[in-house]
Amino acid sequence: MRKDIILHLSALLFLFLLEILGIFSEYHQGNFARILVLAAYGVGYNILFGYTGLLSLGHALFFSAGLYASGLSIYHLDYNIEQSLFLAICISALISLIIGFLALRTIGVSFMIVTLMFSQIAYLSILYFGSITRGDEGFVIQQSSRVFLSMDLSNPKIRYYSALLIFSLCMLINLWIAKSPFGRVLVAIRENSDRALMLGYNVKLYKLFSIIISGTISGLAGACYGILFGYVGASFAAVSYSIFPLLWVLIGGAGTVLGPLIGAIFMFYLIDYASDITDAYMIIVGVALLFVTLFARRGIIGELRFRYYKWIS
Amino acid sequence: MKKNSKSNLSRRKLMKSIAAVGSISAMPGFVNYSQASSSAPIRIGFQVHRTGIGAAYGRWYDRTTQAAVKIINDSGGINGRPLEIISEDDGTDPKRGAEALEKFANQHNCDVAFGTLFSHVVIGSAPRAGELKLPYFVVSEGHHVASGMLNRYTLQPGITDVKSQVQAMAPFVKDNLGKKVTMVYPDFAFGHDHRDYFSAAFESQGGEIIAKVPIPPTESSFSKYFPKIPRDTEVLYHVMVGPAVLTFVKELGEFYGSKGPKLFGFIDSVEAVDLNTPGLEFLDGSYFWEGNPRYAQDNQTVHDQFYRTAVGVDKNGASVSDPKDVSTYAHMFGCWETLHIIKKGMEVSGYSDVKDRSKLIEAVESMNNMPLSQAHPQGAKIFNGKTHQTFGHQYITKMTNGKLVLAHTTSIEDTFYPDEVDYTKQSF
Numbered sequence: 001m002r003k004d005i006i007l008h009l010s011a012l013l014f015l016f017l018l019e020i021l022g023i024f025s026e027y028h029q030g031n032f033a034r035i036l037v038l039a040a041y042g043v044g045y046n047i048l049f050g051y052t053g054l055l056s057l058g059h060a061l062f063f064s065a066g067l068y069a070s071g072l073s074i075y076h077l078d079y080n081i082e083q084s085l086f087l088a089i090c091i092s093a094l095i096s097l098i099i100g101f102l103a104l105r106t107i108g109v110s111f112m113i114v115t116l117m118f119s120q121i122a123y124l125s126i127l128y129f130g131s132i133t134r135g136d137e138g139f140v141i142q143q144s145s146r147v148f149l150s151m152d153l154s155n156p157k158i159r160y161y162s163a164l165l166i167f168s169l170c171m172l173i174n175l176w177i178a179k180s181p182f183g184r185v186l187v188a189i190r191e192n193s194d195r196a197l198m199l200g201y202n203v204k205l206y207k208l209f210s211i212i213i214s215g216t217i218s219g220l221a222g223a224c225y226g227i228l229f230g231y232v233g234a235s236f237a238a239v240s241y242s243i244f245p246l247l248w249v250l251i252g253g254a255g256t257v258l259g260p261l262i263g264a265i266f267m268f269y270l271i272d273y274a275s276d277i278t279d280a281y282m283i284i285v286g287v288a289l290l291f292v293t294l295f296a297r298r299g300i301i302g303e304l305r306f307r308y309y310k311w312i313s
Numbered sequence: 314m315k316k317n318s319k320s321n322l323s324r325r326k327l328m329k330s331i332a333a334v335g336s337i338s339a340m341p342g343f344v345n346y347s348q349a350s351s352s353a354p355i356r357i358g359f360q361v362h363r364t365g366i367g368a369a370y371g372r373w374y375d376r377t378t379q380a381a382v383k384i385i386n387d388s389g390g391i392n393g394r395p396l397e398i399i400s401e402d403d404g405t406d407p408k409r410g411a412e413a414l415e416k417f418a419n420q421h422n423c424d425v426a427f428g429t430l431f432s433h434v435v436i437g438s439a440p441r442a443g444e445l446k447l448p449y450f451v452v453s454e455g456h457h458v459a460s461g462m463l464n465r466y467t468l469q470p471g472i473t474d475v476k477s478q479v480q481a482m483a484p485f486v487k488d489n490l491g492k493k494v495t496m497v498y499p500d501f502a503f504g505h506d507h508r509d510y511f512s513a514a515f516e517s518q519g520g521e522i523i524a525k526v527p528i529p530p531t532e533s534s535f536s537k538y539f540p541k542i543p544r545d546t547e548v549l550y551h552v553m554v555g556p557a558v559l560t561f562v563k564e565l566g567e568f569y570g571s572k573g574p575k576l577f578g579f580i581d582s583v584e585a586v587d588l589n590t591p592g593l594e595f596l597d598g599s600y601f602w603e604g605n606p607r608y609a610q611d612n613q614t615v616h617d618q619f620y621r622t623a624v625g626v627d628k629n630g631a632s633v634s635d636p637k638d639v640s641t642y643a644h645m646f647g648c649w650e651t652l653h654i655i656k657k658g659m660e661v662s663g664y665s666d667v668k669d670r671s672k673l674i675e676a677v678e679s680m681n682n683m684p685l686s687q688a689h690p691q692g693a694k695i696f697n698g699k700t701h702q703t704f705g706h707q708y709i710t711k712m713t714n715g716k717l718v719l720a721h722t723t724s725i726e727d728t729f730y731p732d733e734v735d736y737t738k739q740s741f
Contacts (some may be wrong), residue, residue: 025419025420026418026459027415027418027419028421030415030419031412031415034408034412054426059468077382090615094510124529124531125527127500127501127529128500130500130501130513131505134502135502136433136501136503136505136530137432137433137436137455137457137501138407138433138436138437139436139462140439140440140462140463141440142437143440143443143444154440154444156444193335219331225724229411229440229441230440230441230444231407231408231411231436231437233433233436233437234433235342235406235407235408235433235437236408272412275401275402279363279402282364293673312732
């Protein structure tokens with residue numbers, strides 16, 4: 001237990017030291033800021049998929065709910081960052097509650113299809129209400145609006161620390177869930193929901209809580225992405241942004257706390273380095289993903305846990 | 314289940330961890346690049362749509378860029394230094410576009426970034442360009458630059474924007490084709506720009522938009538939308554982009570045959586499409602906006618002739634090596650002209666390295682008249698330094714016997730509209 005907590009805190013300390021010791025070049029500093037926010041999104045996805053066993057193909061809905069709630073409130077209503085973040089969290093939680101309530105009437109493949117459809121509705125709505133959302137073009141959150149407690153969030157250092165703070169918060173929530181009785185019930189539901197039901201747990205209610213937590217974390221990540229990087233656009237609501245967190249979690253290790261981070265780093269740099277080698281970089285990415293899937297079926301952290309370190313959450 | 318209550322972090326493990334950190338920090342790119350020399354190439358980060366919805370445009374943007382770089386280098390480069398293009402695929406995706414700029418500025422130490430057509434990629438990338446203080450020359454034709462949405466580091470000096478293009482079309486459509494127009498356009502921002510700016514310009518001319526038919530961006534079959542076009546439509550204004558454009562025009566032909574309203578379209582609907590494709594015969598007699606006429610015209614200038622040859626485009630607008638590989642001629646000239654503007658800006662400002670980026674921007678902002686020349690084969694232009702947007706002639710061609718023949722050239726003044734921003738007031 002203690003070793004596990006030390007490992008996760010060390011990972012965060014490591015990310016902090018990379019910046020404070022100046023190990024990063026500017027390029028990797030910017031990349032890691034982006035990766036950390038996306039990994040926070042992956043953490044949200046992992047709670048639903050990795051711990052509860054519900055495969056959603058529509059998580060871009062939650063990410064974009066946060067992105068647009070904060071972005072639009074800044075763009076149209078002149079909200080400050082604090083207000084917009086609060087609004088984004090509330091909207092994401094509310095949407096998660098509604099989607100969860102409706103989607104949980106289904107299971108398995110139907111759940112995947114229903115979540116995908118809801119996500120598509122959100123995507124097309126963003127395009128349809130283009131006069132408000134600026135449709136597919138999206139809009140810019142100006143640098144002057146990206147100030148939090150007198151700190152300029154477009155400053156590379158501040159942006160990195162902000163991204164690390166958001167990721168740390170999400171990861172620690174995930175760790176707490178993994179260690180808590182609540183998290184153990186989620187895992188029990190994932191492994192055998194009928195048995196969990198027989199043991200007296202309100203499976204549907206637990207699943208609903210899982211969706212709300214997952215959707216809210218995803219929405220928070222979306223809001224932070226817009227605020228830290230200054231752009232809000234419909235492409236973040238497209239189906240590809242529902243597939244990405246699934247890939248990160250599968251590569252890193254479903255049901256592991258560090259899995260989404262490792263998966264996001266792996267995917268990001270795989271594309272980055274492969275694109276330096278050839279224009280057909282997606283072939284390299286595809287082959288690499290095939291190898292990971294074939295030889296590390298539980299994902300990188302999942303495989304480490306299975307083979308060597310049983311104590312990793 | 315075994316419980317582990319003690320930490321097993323030995324000194325050896327700690328040393329291993331430190332070594333791991335050291336190894337990662339030694340990986341390629343984890344150290345800052347530092348190279349600057351007066352003879353070193355000027356590095357231009359080229360953000361290109363190699364994959365995604367914009368791939369057809371990207372392919373030709375790339376060829377035009379390479380041709381322009383060869384011409385510039387063969388004539389001595391910029392301030393005696395050769396140009397080097399660092400290409401990066403943006404996947405026609407704004408997130409990836411911003412990452413490409415990051416790479417240009419911090420990994421490849423590029424002097425400037427340029428390229429890209431699709432406006433969402435530009436809008437998604439521009440904030441990062443501003444933060445990186447990287448001059449970002451876009452070839453997008455979106456109104457986003459002149460609207461004031463972006464920042465001082467983003468400029469569009471080599472291609473006109475959609476607002477100026479569509480408003481310049483309105484008088485011709487009303488005077489020559491008809492007063493009752495139905496618009497068919499993609500239901501996203503690009504289509505909305507057409508809807509809003511053309512409607513306003515056309516109605517101010519005394520014309521009437523009798524119906525607007527938006528088509529969802531995910532649509533792959535269009536037949537069901539055509540019955541929405543009113544029977545008393547005199548002119549059908551159409552614009553479509555993306556991989557389904559050929560299906561769109563073919564189904565339009567199947568719906569109307571040789572009968573129907575007069576057609577006025579933006580070439581985007583058939584950009585990179587061979588107009589002699591079976592099923593497109595109905596387009597004969599219809600009119601198109603073209604940023605630059607695809608077919609070599611009777612009055613072709615020597616500059617267009619030079620540019621066409623340099624890029625490897627035949628008189629029909631297709632690749633000289635493959636007549637079926639049709640170019641995006643209406644747009645790609647923007648890459649050629651933008652690179653020549655960067656060259657001129659660097660020469661005027663005495664650009665030597667990245668610390669002179671603001672001088673380069675000021676030099677471009679001070680440009681105004683850009684006469685028809687080898688550097689501007691599409692035509693003369695007037696650049697507005699305040700709005701960072703160029704204005705130029707627009708071409709209307711008529712499909713005649715399978716070719717697009719020039720019917721009208723607008724004046725530059727037809728494309729003007731009041732300034733919406735003054736970027737020169739923004740600090741660097």
